[in-house]
Amino acid sequence: MTYSNVPGFKIRNQAAIHFLTFTIVGWIDVFSRKRYRDIIIESLKYCRKEKGLRLHAYVIMSNHIHFIWSSADNNLSGLIRDFKRHTSKRITASIQEEPESRRDWLLYMFRFHANQTNQNELFRVWSGDNHPEEIHSAAFFATKMNYIHQNPVRSGLVAKSANYVYSSAADYENKNGLIEIDILHW
Numbered sequence: 095m096t097y098s099n100v101p102g103f104k105i106r107n108q109a110a111i112h113f114l115t116f117t118i119v120g121w122i123d124v125f126s127r128k129r130y131r132d133i134i135i136e137s138l139k140y141c142r143k144e145k146g147l148r149l150h151a152y153v154i155m156s157n158h159i160h161f162i163w164s165s166a167d168n169n170l171s172g173l174i175r176d177f178k179r180h181t182s183k184r185i186t187a188s189i190q191e192e193p194e195s196r197r198d199w200l201l202y203m204f205r206f207h208a209n210q211t212n213q214n215e216l217f218r219v220w221s222g223d224n225h226p227e228e229i230h231s232a233a234f235f236a237t238k239m240n241y242i243h244q245n246p247v248r249s250g251l252v253a254k255s256a257n258y259v260y261s262s263a264a265d266y267e268n269k270n271g272l273i274e275i276d277i278l279h280w
Contacts, residue, residue, distance in 0.1 A: 154260040232280030
């Protein structure tokens, strides 16, 4: 069962702030390579500047990303669609064009997952569900923010969340992270 089929996991208010999870198909560890994490960072910067993305929090793990997003243009679903489409193309192009020891396997897996859909895709990098949850209160925001920032700590990657480079945790401790974010104060 996918989250998109579960009542409650749907973007009902395009203008609201949402907690989102983007997962690589098959939980493949794509982001174990820096260049794929950097594609995400570059794409986030572009979407903030050109597409009205309000990036409130994030963490990039090896096979998924957690976000708290909103859209200045009140079109969160379109923003998600465009971001996933663009990053999917950039990731598969990087796999095909740059040295990658897992090239054949990754492309096989992405092709396999594309063949499981009715979307006429050559490759599928992202799962179809985003597990959107509307941020409806300061307490819920704090819970989701803690969940996002503690993910690398729970995974044993760092002892302190602000030390994980691919996260907004440092930004919330008045330090500069990799990308400018839109800090929320409740």
